[in-house]
Amino acid sequence: MNAKLADKIATTVIYVIAGMVALVLFSMLGFILVQGLPHLSWHFLTSPALSFEAGGGIGIQLFNSFYLLVLAMVISFPIALGAAIYLNEYAKKSVWTNIIRTAIEILSSLPSVVVGLFGFLLFVVQFKFGFSILSGAIALSIFNLPLLTRSIETSLAQIPYLQREAGAALGLSRWETVLHVVLPAAVPSIVTGVVLSAGRVFGEAAALIFTAGQSAPALNFMDWNPFNISSPLSPMRPAETLAVHIWKINSEGIMPDLNLVSAGASAVLIIVVLIFNFSARKLGMKLFKKLTSS
């Protein structure tokens, strides 16, 4: 057999495959941006959606997406951080730990639609929260917890064991070592992980359809009191997010400019996710430089 020829052919094939994957991404990004960017305007980004007339925007949906993201992060970050610390610093190898790890893995591979239905059953129906930001934020947190826990745990595991020994040698307890030695060293990669998971949460829709709801009532942006139902901050109002909006108008939308709106909304979604992606890396590197140079 001609091994050299086989080598050449295989190399070419691999080049072609890699090229095709790159092509797929660029044509997809290009398609979304070319379709959507012309439709973007200040008006589109800030005005409320119209359900049966042309000329609606995505203002409320955009705000809802960010608000839900912040709430979900506020709920899930402390829990994920605690869980990751326990798993990486305290847990010994045992059957128990094994079961817990499996549980987290199962949660991470759970279809997000199942998480959404669980949220619907428990929070919307049982606890009578209704379709609301609160239900949505909790469902998103459940969706986000395993991803975040794993990324924080990896960040912690990357810190050399030497640092912990140094802490112990100084007479610090394990908790103090974690708090003052390990965590500060892990901050850059934790931040990167958090921002990346924020990107995924921002684009999630299936978990929200039956928790945060599919309607975006008009908001009074002059009223920032969370106890008023028409206030943007009210946790009890239904809140359709950008991703849910794209899904909904594509599967049952009735406005005449449906294609334009969904192309524009998709472009916004992609741009936000891209910003998250790039800033995650930039932020991580910057923090790393700052924290290691001092």
Added chain:
Amino acid sequence: MDSITEKIKRQSESTRKDRFGRTLSWTALTFIVLVVALIFAFVLSRGLNTFIANKVSVTDFLFGTTWNPSVVNPKTHQPFVGALPMIMGSFLVTFLSAIVATPFAIGTALFMTEIAKKRGAKIMQPIVELLVGIPSVVYGFIGLTVIVPFMRGVVGGSGFGILSGTIVLFVMILPTVTSMTVDTLKSVPRHYRESALAIGATRWQMIYKVILRAATPGILTAVVFGMARAFGEALAVQMVIGNAALMPTGLTTPASTLTSVLTMGIGNTVMGSLQNNVLWTLAMILLLMSLVFNLIIRMIGSKGELK
């Protein structure tokens, strides 16, 4: 004397803090486990209702081929709740997309780790990461505006169907499988490569005979992981598959998956009715399948370790 024993026995400030921290982090972890248990309890209790309260036989449900829960079968006096069409649909799109995605993922991963290490990492790494980040509804939107009309033009029919679903899922799981394959390839020890090249193997021989063999368990894990993601994906698939609860007869005729029937139906049925319970049973199947995928990954992992 007494004060000294007391001093020794008393917990130091550090110990107290440590105990506090330990409890705090333990609580967080327990909370997650509790959530998982709750999800299982809720979905199982709802899903099993079909069999317990509505007395639908399990075999009818799993192997029946007619799905029309609001119509009663005159022969058995039970509604038509054969879920096989959706189960078939889910498995078909999952396997097909995994089969298509695997060579692409391995090729891209090899490009990044073996063929063009520097350029590969520089160009392909961000591309793969960006693909992971694209939300599933955007994939669905592209599927609906590009792939479905394309299929309609090429193969005729309405353009909705398993093939369109497969294409969308293929692009969706490709980055996941690729990045995990890259990790496994990177973990193949360097001396494997060096010894292969030292005895005169070409690069392809080294890749094919040594690296891919050594990385097989890892690649399999990556593929199963991608399949788990494809199996549970709801919205993107629902937008392009056509949603006909029929036994799939071809790749270009409309079909449905467990997730697409779930998202379409759950709002149109009444809580506690049979029509609603059967949907929860579908959710239960999804849940159990993600358990199965996890077990498979574990099995591959432990087999890989033994070698």
Added chain:
Amino acid sequence: MPKMHRGRTIFAGILVVLALLIGTAYLTRDKTSSSVSITAVGSTALQPLVEAAGEDYARDNAGVFVNVQGGGTGTGLSQVAQGAVDLGNSDLFAAEKKGIKAQDLVDHQVAVVGITPILNKGLNIHDLTSKQLQDIFTGKVTNWKELNGPDQEIVVINRAAGSGTRAAFEKWGLDGAKSLEAQEQDSSGMVRSIVSSTPGAISYVAFAYGNSSVTSPAINGVAAKDENVKNGTYPIWSYEHIYTKGKPNQAVQGFLDYLMSHQVQSKLVPKLGYISIHDMDIKRSMDGQITANS
């Protein structure tokens, strides 16, 4: 460790400020508007109408907030039957939906929607009998040539099982027969574009979505037009219902009265493609009994 103390003080400070903010927000909350909040859940077809009417109503009646959520007819009916919400929006009579105790619910019919079959233009068929329609949708005939059309296979496209349009079409268009299992789409616009581009395709949409890209055939010689629905000659139409549990309270009754008012019925209702309930010459009961509308 002064650094740690500083961190702690800042943290405590933030907590105190947050608590103060929430406290003042709670005290200064708008007590009038949160006191009357009407919640409507259900049919996505009816949602835009109730939403738009609710916004206008809230503008004219300070202190009333109408919270409209989607979720589907089934969700709406079960939530209102449980007393979890004030209004349940439905495309169907409650008694037609399995698992609902209809006797507790009071029906308020707010609009009428006419449904027309739509055909691919290439078929050049402009007239169908009810019998033919039934044969097509139950799969008795599979080729258009059996109905004196071109030699072309029949492609049936359904709406989602359990959707209001489908239920009404099966009940009044197919004489209660169930449509065969076929492709399902949930969006009227999508259904129309599939029918217009697929040779031999047939489906059905509300009147508002029929346009020149598809043919909407006459049924038994009666054209699918608003006036034929109003005078009772065109059979395929349905009511849009809003259900309350028992007699509505004063605030809810006020909103229902507003929905029935001239302002809503003559402006919003036609704008959405519905037929005003006041324009109907006839009344139809759930089992098809037709009486003159007084």
